[in-house]
Amino acid sequence: MGRTAFALIGLLLTLALPVQAAPTAKELFGREKSPSAHRSEPFGSYSKGCLAGAVPLPETGPTWQAMRLSRNRNWGHPDTIDFLQRLSAYAATQPGWNGLYVGDISQPRGGPMLTGHASHQMGLDADIWMLPPQRLNLSRSERENLSSISMQRANGAYVNSSWTAEHHKIVRAAAKDPAVARIFIFPGAKVQMCNDEKGDRSWLRKVRPWWGHHYHFHVRLNCPRGARACVEQDTIPAGDGCDEARQWVNNILNPPPPDPNAPKPQPRRELVLADLPQACAQVLSR
Numbered sequence: 001m002g003r004t005a006f007a008l009i010g011l012l013l014t015l016a017l018p019v020q021a022a023p024t025a026k027e028l029f030g031r032e033k034s035p036s037a038h039r040s041e042p043f044g045s046y047s048k049g050c051l052a053g054a055v056p057l058p059e060t061g062p063t064w065q066a067m068r069l070s071r072n073r074n075w076g077h078p079d080t081i082d083f084l085q086r087l088s089a090y091a092a093t094q095p096g097w098n099g100l101y102v103g104d105i106s107q108p109r110g111g112p113m114l115t116g117h118a119s120h121q122m123g124l125d126a127d128i129w130m131l132p133p134q135r136l137n138l139s140r141s142e143r144e145n146l147s148s149i150s151m152q153r154a155n156g157a158y159v160n161s162s163w164t165a166e167h168h169k170i171v172r173a174a175a176k177d178p179a180v181a182r183i184f185i186f187p188g189a190k191v192q193m194c195n196d197e198k199g200d201r202s203w204l205r206k207v208r209p210w211w212g213h214h215y216h217f218h219v220r221l222n223c224p225r226g227a228r229a230c231v232e233q234d235t236i237p238a239g240d241g242c243d244e245a246r247q248w249v250n251n252i253l254n255p256p257p258p259d260p261n262a263p264k265p266q267p268r269r270e271l272v273l274a275d276l277p278q279a280c281a282q283v284l285s286r
Contacts, residue, residue: 025271028284029111033072036109037286040078042122043277045231046220050280051110051123057081063088063099065136067129067143073113076105076123079224083179084126087219090173094166096132101148103127103216109283112271122230124221128174130167130214152214156186157252168193174219175203181233184210184218187248194242204240209248229277 029050040053054075059066064084066074076084088100106123107113119125129148138146151167153160171193175183187209194204210218223230237244273281 022272024112025273025276025280026112026114028273029107029109030114032107032109032284034108035075036283038283042077042110042124042223042227042230043279043283044122044229046119046122046125046233048271048276049110049122049231050276050283051075051077051106051121052279052283054106054108054110054123055081057084057102057105060136061085061088061099063092063136064102065099065133065138065143067101067103067146069140069143071104073104073107073120074102075108075110076126077221077224079179080105080124080126080221083177083219083221084128086177087128087170087174091170094169096164097166097170098133098136100170101129101131101133103129103148111276111280111283119220124223124230126219127216128170128219129216130162132164132166148215150214152186152188154188155252156188156211156214157249158188159192163189163192165196168196171207171217172197172203174217175206179221180206180219181222182220182236183207184213184220186210186212186214187245187252189214189217190245191242191249194240194245201240204242205236205238208236208241209245229279 035054036052038052040055043050043052055078057064057066057074057076059069059074084100084102091097092099104117104120105126106120110121110123112121130151131148149162151159151163171183171185174180183206185207190207190209193207197204223232
């Protein structure tokens with residue numbers, strides 16, 4: 001057999017080999033167990049970014065406990081950790097609350113997660129459980145198995161009997177914090193707070209209705225001062241947002257007919273490292 005035939009056979013065998021796909025961004029960031037050796041700085045946006053120099057929320061503090069420790073998602077920007085400590089100290093002043101149970105913040109280097117959130121990528125998002133903490137000495141095992149409680153009824157159109165004035169006050173305190181950009185919570189809770197608030201209503205503007213978010217509320221912080229590579233979200237519309245929330249509720253109770261001309265949702269492409277800011281490659285490298 002001549003050289004040409006051997007070359008042709010070699011080419012055919014090469015073409016027959018399976019192509020090794022590049023790892024996705026969530027695989028790269030999801031396997032990191034520790035933060036990068038950089039100054040703390042967020043890069044990119046809340047749903048397409050990463051975090052250099054993350055710091056942990058200590059697993060247990062005087063007024064908080066970090067939950068689901070096996071996920072290793074109790075990492076954030078220092079502004080986020082400071083905020084959670086402030087808010088938990090306030091929560092501990094409320095009847096029936098010893099502080100806060102804190103859910104996911106971010107991975108040690110931020111970035112997309114293997115499971116769950118599309119956001120939480122810059123260490124500026126945090127999930128706070130609706131369950132009022134009775135104890136702050138839960139074991140690791142208890143933190144894996146304890147569940148929060150749902151606040152919704154009628155598919156999120158209303159709050160249920162577990163919702164209290166203290167929930168209202170804690171969400172209000174979070175929204176009034178200057179570091180906070182937005183709070184996501186189910187529509188019925190936003191409407192209930194709109195109905196119950198008799199004082200200053202300006203904070204309600206930051207509270208945004210969103211699907212889910214009835215076992216926890218999601219706090220999103222502003223980009224830190226001087227973080228030039230951090231992309232803020234669009235400005236929140238003017239007003240308290242209560243009419244918008246009531247429209248969400250109306251759509252839950254009286255769903256509009258499906259639009260036959262509406263485009264079908266397309267599957268989301270998995271992010272790869274090249275989709276993220278260039279600095280994220282450096283975050284992974286050190």
